[in-house]
Amino acid sequence: MSEEIKMKQAAHFADYEKSKLCCNPDHIKTEDFSVFYGDFEAVKKVTCGFPKGLVTAMIGPSGCGKSTLLRSINRMNDLIPRCRAKGKMVFADEDIYRQDIDVVSLRMRVGMVFQKPNVFPKSIYDNIAYGPRLQGIRKRIELDELVETSLNQAAIWDEVKDRLTSNALGMSGGQQQRLCLARALAVKPEILLMDEPTSALDPKATAKIEDLIAQLREQYTLIIVTHNMQQAARVSDLTAFMYEGTLVEFGKTKEIFTRPKKKQTEDYITGRFG
Amino acid sequence: MNLKTRKLLDRSFSGMGLVAIAVMAMALVVILAPIIGKGAGAFIFRGTIEHRKVMFNCWNRGNPDQMAEEIAQTDAARQPIYELISTFEAELKEMARTDRKPYKQPLRDLKKAVAGLLGPTPGARTPVLMRQQYGATRKDRADIKLDEILYTEEWDYSNPDAMGVLVKTPRAEQFAGTSLEPLFRTLEKNIDAMLQTHLTFYWQFLIDTSKDSHIFGGIGPEVLGTLYLTLGAMLFAIPMGVIAAIYLCEYAKEGRVISFIRTCISTLAGVPSIVFGLFGLAFFLNTIHISDSKSVLAGSLTLALLVLPTVIRSSEEAILAVPRAYKEAAMSLGAGKWHTVLTVILPAALPGILTGVVISMGRAAGETAPIIFTAAVSVGRPLLPLQTLSQPTPALPWNIYNLCTEHEAVDEIRHVQFGMVFTLIAIVLLLNTVAIIMRARISKKLRG
Numbered sequence: 001m002s003e004e005i006k007m008k009q010a011a012h013f014a015d016y017e018k019s020k021l022c023c024n025p026d027h028i029k030t031e032d033f034s035v036f037y038g039d040f041e042a043v044k045k046v047t048c049g050f051p052k053g054l055v056t057a058m059i060g061p062s063g064c065g066k067s068t069l070l071r072s073i074n075r076m077n078d079l080i081p082r083c084r085a086k087g088k089m090v091f092a093d094e095d096i097y098r099q100d101i102d103v104v105s106l107r108m109r110v111g112m113v114f115q116k117p118n119v120f121p122k123s124i125y126d127n128i129a130y131g132p133r134l135q136g137i138r139k140r141i142e143l144d145e146l147v148e149t150s151l152n153q154a155a156i157w158d159e160v161k162d163r164l165t166s167n168a169l170g171m172s173g174g175q176q177q178r179l180c181l182a183r184a185l186a187v188k189p190e191i192l193l194m195d196e197p198t199s200a201l202d203p204k205a206t207a208k209i210e211d212l213i214a215q216l217r218e219q220y221t222l223i224i225v226t227h228n229m230q231q232a233a234r235v236s237d238l239t240a241f242m243y244e245g246t247l248v249e250f251g252k253t254k255e256i257f258t259r260p261k262k263k264q265t266e267d268y269i270t271g272r273f274g
Numbered sequence: 275m276n277l278k279t280r281k282l283l284d285r286s287f288s289g290m291g292l293v294a295i296a297v298m299a300m301a302l303v304v305i306l307a308p309i310i311g312k313g314a315g316a317f318i319f320r321g322t323i324e325h326r327k328v329m330f331n332c333w334n335r336g337n338p339d340q341m342a343e344e345i346a347q348t349d350a351a352r353q354p355i356y357e358l359i360s361t362f363e364a365e366l367k368e369m370a371r372t373d374r375k376p377y378k379q380p381l382r383d384l385k386k387a388v389a390g391l392l393g394p395t396p397g398a399r400t401p402v403l404m405r406q407q408y409g410a411t412r413k414d415r416a417d418i419k420l421d422e423i424l425y426t427e428e429w430d431y432s433n434p435d436a437m438g439v440l441v442k443t444p445r446a447e448q449f450a451g452t453s454l455e456p457l458f459r460t461l462e463k464n465i466d467a468m469l470q471t472h473l474t475f476y477w478q479f480l481i482d483t484s485k486d487s488h489i490f491g492g493i494g495p496e497v498l499g500t501l502y503l504t505l506g507a508m509l510f511a512i513p514m515g516v517i518a519a520i521y522l523c524e525y526a527k528e529g530r531v532i533s534f535i536r537t538c539i540s541t542l543a544g545v546p547s548i549v550f551g552l553f554g555l556a557f558f559l560n561t562i563h564i565s566d567s568k569s570v571l572a573g574s575l576t577l578a579l580l581v582l583p584t585v586i587r588s589s590e591e592a593i594l595a596v597p598r599a600y601k602e603a604a605m606s607l608g609a610g611k612w613h614t615v616l617t618v619i620l621p622a623a624l625p626g627i628l629t630g631v632v633i634s635m636g637r638a639a640g641e642t643a644p645i646i647f648t649a650a651v652s653v654g655r656p657l658l659p660l661q662t663l664s665q666p667t668p669a670l671p672w673n674i675y676n677l678c679t680e681h682e683a684v685d686e687i688r689h690v691q692f693g694m695v696f697t698l699i700a701i702v703l704l705l706n707t708v709a710i711i712m713r714a715r716i717s718k719k720l721r722g
C-alpha cells in the first residue's frame with residue numbers, strides 16, 4: 001500500500017464527510033478495511049460509511065473487489081478458506097470482525113442476494129420460509145403471510161402463486177434471482193446487500209426490482225453492486241467507484257455522474273475503460 | 275484432427291462401451307441364471323407324500339382327511355413290496371444254512387435301500403434320527419434312491435494304470451430265481467402310486483426352521499439372522515459414518531491430523547475381512563464382553579466396522595458434491611453451521627449417501643469371515659429382537675459355507691444350499707432395490 005493511495009483515500013474521505021447527507025447517520029462503516037485471499041489483497045484499505053435508509057451503488061470494472069467488499073459486510077467471506085480481513089467494520093457500534101461477535105444474528109440483520117441465484121432444492125414455499133423458520137416462526141398462518149408478502153415485494157408472486165409447492169430449481173434463472181430476493185426479505189433484515197440483482201433479468205423484471213428498491217429505501221439500508229450505469233444513476237443515492245481493490249471515489253450519485261472528481265471515475269462512467 | 279477421424283474415434287468409443295456393457299450383461303446372465311435356476315428348486319419341486327408327511331407332522335400343514343387318504347393309498351401301493359420281502363424272508367428261514375448265506379448281506383442292503391426311498395418298514399420300531407423316519411421327499415431324490423435300489427454300484431480298480439470305473443449291476447441279478455425277483459419290476463412300475471408326487475410350491479422354505487440339520491424344513495432362522503446382522507450393521511455404520519463424514523468435510527480444519535485420519539480410513543477399507551472377524555472376537559467378546567457368547571450384537575458391530583470406511587468415503591464425496599451456493603444461501607439467512615448441515619447439506623447429499631449405503635448393505639449381508647467368530651452358529655432357532663443382544667444366530671453366508679464343507683449328508687441337501695444362495699442374493703437385491711427406489715425418489719424431489 002503506497003503512501004500516495006493512502007493520501008488519496010484520506011482526501012476522498014474528507015470529501016465524503018462534507019458531502020454526506022446530513023440527516024442520515026452511517027448504518028455500517030468501514031475503517032482501513034482490507035480483505036486478503038491468501039496473499040492477494042482484493043480490497044485495499046477501504047474507509048467509507050453506508051448511511052441508514054439510503055441506497056448505495058457500488059460500481060467498478062470486473063474483478064475490482066466489489067463482491068468481496070459486499071460479502072465481507074455480513075462475513076460471508078468466512079466460508080472461503082484462506083480469506084481473511086484486516087481493519088474495522090462497524091455495525092451497531094460494534095466491530096463485526098471481533099472474535100466474540102454472534103455471526104448468526106449479524107447475518108439475520110444483514111441480508112444478502114448473491115450474484116448467482118442460489119435457491120435451495122426445496123419447494124418455493126420452503127425456500128422463502130427457511131429464514132423465518134430459523135427465527136422460530138412456526139405458525140402456518142404467519143408463515144403463509146410472510147411468504148406472500150415477500151414474494152409480492154420481489155415482484156414474483158403472480159408467477160408462482162399457483163405452484164408454491166413445486167421445486168424452486170424448476171424456475172427460470174430470472175425467477176430464481178427474484179426468489180432469492182424474496183427469501184432475503186422474508187428474514188426482515190436491516191441492511192440488504194445485493195450483488196448484481198438484475199444481471200439475469202429481462203427489462204420488465206428489472207424495472208420491477210428497481211421499483212422495489214425505491215420502495216425499500218426508507219425501511220432498509222441498501223447496498224447494490226451493479227454493472228449497469230443507468231441503473232446506478234436511477235436507483236441510488238450514493239455511488240462508490242472501486243478500482244483494483246481501492247475505493248476511488250464515493251459521493252452523491254448525482255455528483256459522481258455529472259461532475260466526477262477523479263479522472264478514473266470519469267473514464268469508467270463514460271465507458272472509456274472497464 | 276479432421277472430421278473423419280473425430281467421427282471414427284467417437285464411433286469406436288461408443289462401440290467399446292457397448293461391448294463392455296454386453297460383456298457385463300453376459301457375465302450377469304452366466305452367474306445369475308444357474309443361481310436362480312437351481313435355487314428355485316428349493317421352492318418349487320415335485321414333492322412326494324413323504325414331504326407332505328413332514329409338513330403335516332412338523333407344522334400341521336395340510337388337510338388331515340386328505341392326508342389320511344393319501345397315506346392309505348400309498349401304503350396300499352407299497353404293501354406288495356413289503357409282502358414280497360417278508361415272503362422271501364420266510365423262505366430263507368426254510369433254506370439250508372449254506373443256501374441262505376449268499377442272500378444275507380444283499381437282503382440287508384436291499385432293505386436299507388428301500389427304507390431310503392420309502393421310509394421305515396411299517397410296524398418296525400421308529401428310528402431315532404429324523405432323516406430315517408421319512409423316505410425321499412423330492413422327486414429328484416426319489417429317482418436317485420430308486421436307482422440305488424435297482425442297481426448296485428461298485429468301483430472297478432482292476433486296471434492299475436487307469437482311473438477307477440464305476441460299474442452298475444442290476445440288483446435283480448443277486449436275487450435271480452428267487453421269489454424276490456419280481457420286486458424290482460413292481461417297484462419301478464408302481465413308484466408313482468407309492469409316492470404320489472405333486473408339483474409343490476414350498477414358499478415356507480423361507481420361514482421354516484430346519485429339522486435334522488437341514489435335511490427337512492427351511493432356512494427361516496438363517497434368513498432372519500442375515501436380516502438382523504445386515505440391518506444391525508447398518509444401524510451402527512450409517513450414523514457413525516455420516517457423522518464422521520460431516521465432521522471431516524465441514525468441521526475439521528485441513529491439516530496433518532486430518533490427512534492422517536483419511537489415510538487410516540482408506541487403509542481400513544483394504545483390511546481383509548477375516549482380520550475384522552478376529553478383531554471382533556478379540557475386542558467385542560474377549561475384551562469388553564459385550565455378550566457372554568457370540569451374539570448378533572457383536573456380529574453387527576464387527577460388520578459395521580467393516581463397512582464403515584465405505585460409508586464414510588461415499589458420504590464425504592456426496593457432501594463435497596453439494597454446491598457451495600446452498601451453504602452460502604443458508605448461512606446468509608442466519609443458519610448456524612449445524613443447522614445448515616441438517617436442513618440443506620444432508621438432504622442434498624442424501625442420494626449420494628444412499629449409494630454408499632447400498633454397496634455396504636450388500637457387503638454386510640454377504641460377508642462370512644467377520645461373523646464366523648462373532649455371531650454365527652450352524653443351527654439355531656429364530657431369535658426375537660431382544661435376544662439379538664446376547665444370542666448367536668445362524669446366517670446365510672456362514673451356513674452356505676458350513677453346509678458345503680461340514681455337513682455329513684451333503685448329497686441330501688444340495689437343494690438347501692442352492693436355496694440359501696438364491697435367497698441371499700435375493701435379499702441383497704431386495705435391500706438394494708429399496709435403497710435405489712428411495713434414492714430415485716429423493717433425487718427427483720431435489721431436481722424438481
Ligand SMILES: Nc1ncnc2c1ncn2[C@@H]1O[C@H](COP(=O)(O)OP(=O)(O)OP(=O)(O)O)[C@@H](O)[C@H]1O
Binds near residue numbers: 040042064065069115
Ligand atoms: N475465492 C477466491 N479466492 C481467491 N481469489 C478470489 C476469490 N474470489 C475472488 N477473488 C479475487 O478477488 C478479486 C476481486 O473479486 P470480486 O469477486 O470481488 O470482483 P468483482 O468486483 O465482484 O467482479 P465482478 O464484477 O466480475 O463480479 C478478483 O481479482 C478475484 O480474482
Ligand SMILES: [Mg+2]
Binds near residue numbers: 066067068115195
Ligand atoms: Mg462480483
